[in-house]
Amino acid sequence: QVQLQQSGPRLLKPSQTLSLTCTIFGDTVSNNTAAWNWIRLSPSGRLEWLGRTNYRSRWYYDYAPGMRGRIGVYPDTSRNQFSLHLTAVTPEDTALYYCARDPVWGHSALDIWGLGTAVTVSS
Amino acid sequence: QSALTQPASVSGSPGQSLTISCSGGHSDIGTYDSVSWYQVNPGQVPKLILYDNRKRPFGISSRFSGSKSGNSASLTISGLQTEDEADYFCCSFTTSGTMIFGGGTTVTVL
Secondary structure (H helix, E strand, C coil): CCEEEEECCCEECCCCCEEEEEEEECCCCCCCCCEEEEEEECCCCCEEEEEEEEEECEEEEEECHHHCCCEEEEEECCCCEEEEEECCCCHHHCEEEEEEEECCCCCCCCCEECCCEEEEECC | CCCEECCCEEEECCCCCEEEEEECCCCCCCCCCCCEEEEECCCCCCEEEEECCCECCCCCCCCEEEEEECCEEEEEECCCCHHHCEEEEEEEECCCCCEEEECCEEEEEC
16 A cells, blocks of 8 residues: 655745655655656645656656746655755745655556645745 | 636535536647546545546546546536535646646535
């Protein structure tokens, strides 16, 4: 049974960097069919896909257009994890952040989700 | 990249059927057979209820069905039950290699 366990700080000040980690149990981050994603749910109830990483002979990275320049999604094969880094956060980045697996890249079928991390950005 | 377009809310009585539409464009829904739908209840993790336009994951009720035509997709809930009250989001793969969600639809059972 695949499970995703999230960790990271929940309270940040504007301009700081958000760093969240998702540890994978029951699968591997270097699975050459899956993709590992970050999504957030805003206080207004909007779901937003942020980015992903996946491995097919080499690592690939895709990011939402509105996030490029601020976001990085990084795999860590030694810890079987992947992380989200979001720089220069503002109060608009306040949201519930989820990591999720797409078992077959390209199908947008996010079948396994972490429990979520509530992140607040406030001065 | 704008969100896929969904109605803000739909409602129905128990036992009825209701349909939620999801409108996109040629760069997302129109190109790929990869529309998925998620059910989001307050305080709970989003749940995948349909993928590849119409396929149901193991354990999802057959009352949920999906279809796609051109640049639009739809989710139909048959035999509406009070437990179906939730927010529903469509999602599609895009020609840019990204994913995009709809704005979400709140389902109310009257």
